[in-house]
Amino acid sequence: MPHTRLKLGILIDHYTIPAWAWEMLSLILKEDLAEIDLILINQSPKASGTKSSFLYRVYSKLDRAFFKVNRNAFDRKDIRELPGLNAELIRLKPIQKKYSDWFESSELTRIIERKPDILIRLGFRILKGDILKIPALGVWSFHHGDNLVNRGGPPCFWEVLKGWETTGSVLQILSEKLDDGKVIYRSWSRTDPLSVHRNANKVYWKSLYFIPRNLERINQVGIAQWKVECEKWEANSTNDVTLKPPGNLEMVGLGLSHLAKTLKRKIKENLNKEVWQIWLGSNAGNSIADLKSLKLLPNPKGSYLADPFLVEEQGATYLFVEQFDYAKRKGFISFARLTKRKAFEFELALEEDFHLSYPFLFKEDGKWYMLVESSSSKSLRLYVANEFPSKWKLAKTWFEGKEMYDPTIVKKDGLFWLFVNEKPHSGASSFDELCLYYSEDLLTGDWISHPLNPIVSDVRSSRPAGNLFIENGTWFRPAQDSAKHYGHHIRIQKIVFWDKENYSEQTFKIISADWSPGLMGTHTINFSKNWLVLDSFKR
Known part of the structure; x- marks a missing residue:
């Protein structure tokens, strides 16, 4: 007999979302992997953490200018233009604490009434409180980094600047602890030695398939067997350090070291x-x-x-x-x-x-x-x-x-x-x-x-x-x-x-x-x- 389609809710800050996320949702609809039943849009979006340092922002801008990509995962596309989308729109105004977003019971009730199986976090900040308990299969969220060694962010940055060989990417069911939820998919890429922008671009494009693969597997074997199979992704973290964007002074040291390594590498390759x-x-x-x-x-x-x-x-x-x-x-x-x-x-x-x-x-x-x-x-x-x-x-x-x-x-x-x-x-x-x-x-x-x-x-x-x-x-x-x-x-x-x-x-x-x-x-x-x-x- 045909399976009952899972019901999804999508958490976003703006109607325009990154191209990689737009393509992910488009794939879910095209392959009929689940029903996108509601869009939860943030009425007061706010950046996570403190404002990035000036030199970090300068570096990021130069990196994007010098290292072009054929398809930019971070171009913006309007979620309302998704073919086949027929979802209810719910506007939410979170209670904003230092780094986290909480919700009034009246707003949570509106979500509960829709009985979502999964909420996919593509916006908002660190989610706290009862919203994490509403969907039957949890709130799914990406961490573009290996959470065994790299919690926090910025995504795909420290791997390049510190010369780490691999850049991990994780799909997890959120818990109260930052980047320490139930992992349901892991992958590793070779770190681009020269560019954070290029490094992030390839990792984000790959990660768009993590959610469709999990939805397809649930449709194939059922929720109980899927949960058993997800145990293979669990591992004990050996690092509780949460990384954050570097300050101006730290960025000077990182930038000079990265520039020296890049010049040395290019000279060796050319000679x-x-x-x-x-x-x-x-x-x-x-x-x-x-x-x-x-x-x-x-x-x-x-x-x-x-x-x-x-x-x-x-x-x-x-x-x-x-x-x-x-x-x-x-x-x-x-x-x-x-x-x-x-x-x-x-x-x-x-x-x-x-x-x-x-x-x-x-x-x-x-x-x-x-x-x-x-x-x-x-x-x-x-x-x-x-x-x-x-x-x-x-x-x-x-x-x-x-x-x-x-x-x-x-x-x-x-x-x-x-x-x-x-x-x-x-x-x-x-x-x-x-x-x-x-x-x-x-x-x-x-x-x-x-x-x-x-x-x-x-x-x-x-x-x-x-x-x-x-x-x-x-x-x-x-x-x-x-x-x-x-x-x-x-x-x-x-x-x-x-x-x-x-x-x-x-x-x-x-x-x-x-x-x-x-x-x-x-x-x-x-x-x-x-x-x-x-x-x-x-x-």
């Missing part, structure tokens, strides 16, 4: 070209413990090699890679035949007008297939070998219109499983979210989305880094850890549960690029019967 390289080693005993014995393959002139994959065919081992051409500023797929720890000259396997990378190869029904990353074409492209290993033709195009990254397929339980990173929004990052799909037939393109998608929302362990493998009955998934910078570490993720309804994993091992001096990272690892191959990054 030292980005170089990826391939390393080969023995796979005796399927061991990845001894990386000191890896041997470096020289890069072809005018290009670098990355994303190595190994396949065996008729007694020979082939190494497929992304070969990035510096002059053309794009990658293509090349290969070499391996023998006695040496590679022959690399030959062209596949080139398109757009960038190609991550040549994931597999054999099915006697045919070799290659699934490549082709995010710039906004699709996934599957190729089949006419003549292995050098001639390939397009067999199938999947997910038209989507930007998808590092697609990895494995066959399990009679199904094809596709692990792939997705950009949830054009303004968000491609590094944060891993999605899982499954299909009974490889070529139909009838991919079914896993109900927990994205199964990972963490830049430290989302993006695929090579073939999945199985040891002693346990599946392991190599994943990129790009928190510090792109391609910093590889994490070997141990898969704990995995079927059509469930998925969970945990970090088993971290692989660092420490087998040779000067290396800054590694982001792809693969094995064959006799070989182990990784890539590395340096400047």
Whole structure:
């Protein structure tokens, strides 16, 4: 039988709300995830806390001027222009204490009469009192920061100015204590090292999906099961410090330090070209413990090699890679035949007008297939070998219109499983979210989305880094850890549960690029019967 739609109330300060919030509400209505039954508008909006310092405001203005974004999450859009919105408007005038908003019983009665299941806080200040108890599922609110280490604000600021690797974002059910409510979603992004504005922009665009995902999950499994699943987000906070905007003197120190780090970074990037390289080693005993014995393959002139994959065919081992051409500023797929720890000259396997990378190869029904990353074409492209290993033709195009990254397929339980990173929004990052799909037939393109998608929302362990493998009955998934910078570490993720309804994993091992001096990272690892191959990054 059809589910009863949840009733939502939206707390706002003004009719115009940020674009990210407008798109979130639009998605809820478009997908019929819930009914937006009432709009609660603040009749006397007031800023939280004291006025920001002059130098902080100057810094913020300069940051927005110098670091532009393609889509600004903070542009204003009128909530009354939401397609399909049919909500009652209730004007509220809160009792304003130092930093918090309270409400008279007469105003609370008006809300109680509407029997909302959830109130979504997109305005007002710190909410206190009985309003927190009115909705059956609580008042939902965002904290754009990791509340385990960073309460208060400003959002996405301290992470940049203090050089923290990750910027967290949290959806919580509010309690009386600041940023310490019941967490119902967590995610982590790589901190933009240069700009608070850019850092916040990508985090806010991503976070617009947190509420729709929770609403969809409630509709799928019911409130009781949803509450059980939310327990996975709970963790003990190790930091009770509440941050606030810096004063003028503190801003001087932070600004000078940030400027020095930025100049140092830009000089290093301009003087030292980005170089990826391939390393080969023995796979005796399927061991990845001894990386000191890896041997470096020289890069072809005018290009670098990355994303190595190994396949065996008729007694020979082939190494497929992304070969990035510096002059053309794009990658293509090349290969070499391996023998006695040496590679022959690399030959062209596949080139398109757009960038190609991550040549994931597999054999099915006697045919070799290659699934490549082709995010710039906004699709996934599957190729089949006419003549292995050098001639390939397009067999199938999947997910038209989507930007998808590092697609990895494995066959399990009679199904094809596709692990792939997705950009949830054009303004968000491609590094944060891993999605899982499954299909009974490889070529139909009838991919079914896993109900927990994205199964990972963490830049430290989302993006695929090579073939999945199985040891002693346990599946392991190599994943990129790009928190510090792109391609910093590889994490070997141990898969704990995995079927059509469930998925969970945990970090088993971290692989660092420490087998040779000067290396800054590694982001792809693969094995064959006799070989182990990784890539590395340096400047």
